[in-house]
Amino acid sequence: MRTRTIQRRDGKRSGSLLVEAVVAAGLLSLFAGSAYLAANSATSSYRTRASSAHLVERASNAADEVAERLRPVDIASVTAVVGNLTLAEQIDFTRTDLPSGNPPSPVQSLVIESDPYDADDGVDNDGDGLIDELRLVWYENRGAVGERSLVLANGITEDFEGEIVGNLIDDNGNGVTDERGAGFAFADGRIVFLISVGENQNDRVLTHTLARTIALRNTP
Numbered sequence: 001m002r003t004r005t006i007q008r009r010d011g012k013r014s015g016s017l018l019v020e021a022v023v024a025a026g027l028l029s030l031f032a033g034s035a036y037l038a039a040n041s042a043t044s045s046y047r048t049r050a051s052s053a054h055l056v057e058r059a060s061n062a063a064d065e066v067a068e069r070l071r072p073v074d075i076a077s078v079t080a081v082v083g084n085l086t087l088a089e090q091i092d093f094t095r096t097d098l099p100s101g102n103p104p105s106p107v108q109s110l111v112i113e114s115d116p117y118d119a120d121d122g123v124d125n126d127g128d129g130l131i132d133e134l135r136l137v138w139y140e141n142r143g144a145v146g147e148r149s150l151v152l153a154n155g156i157t158e159d160f161e162g163e164i165v166g167n168l169i170d171d172n173g174n175g176v177t178d179e180r181g182a183g184f185a186f187a188d189g190r191i192v193f194l195i196s197v198g199e200n201q202n203d204r205v206l207t208h209t210l211a212r213t214i215a216l217r218n219t220p
């Protein structure tokens with residue numbers, strides 16, 4: 001069973017300023033030298049400690065949903081809201097490929113957020129075997145009139161596979177420190193979507209991790 005450190009969140013989220021920034025500069029430099037990206041230049045699954053076809057499908061479906069929404073997008077329209085100063089846990093973007101004369105494209109967002117049925121308290125509140133799990137949600141006009149949303153993935157592990165969040169150590173050696181269970185990185189005009197999903201099977205928490213590099217509309 002996966003072991004966890006659960007007394008590590010104190011103040012972390014409240015102290016993590018949501019800094020909106022143009023994507024390329026900071027995160028690109030963060031990931032450019034990463035051995036992780038070097039080993040994952042294309043779609044890949046790796047470090048599967050224990051898995052199942054169902055878990056593989058869940059991770060793959062989530063990546064498909066992200067890729068479908070990002071491929072038509074101009075990278076220049078993407079901004080990242082950096083939640084934990086490692087992987088971006090929210091990206092906002094608009095469509096710029098629509099015919100002229102159309103109304104302005106609404107702002108879309110892809111957000112990694114807490115599962116509303118399992119508060120961030122170190123307890124498995126909903127009894128599904130995962131503690132404080134996350135989910136991936138697509139929004140249109142988030143927080144504004146006419147907001148629409150769709151949950152794209154549930155059961156994202158709180159921490160990325162092999163990582164313990166909050167100890168300032170890159171436990172899994174992927175070049176990123178204290179990353180949570182899913183997020184977005186940027187490299188060479190592409191977006192890298194990373195996700196660890198988990199589920200309880202016979203009182204064992206199985207996990208599967210996937211990284212997918214997505215070329216956007218104007219990626220060279």
Ligand SMILES: [Ca+2]
Pocket residue numbers: 118119120121122123124125131132133
């Ligand atoms: Ca909880």
Ligand SMILES: [Ca+2]
Pocket residue numbers: 118124125126127128129130131132133
């Ligand atoms: Ca849970």
Ligand SMILES: [Ca+2]
Pocket residue numbers: 163169170171172173174175176177178179
């Ligand atoms: Ca790491």
Ligand SMILES: [Ca+2]
Pocket residue numbers: 163164165166167168169170171177178179
């Ligand atoms: Ca760590």
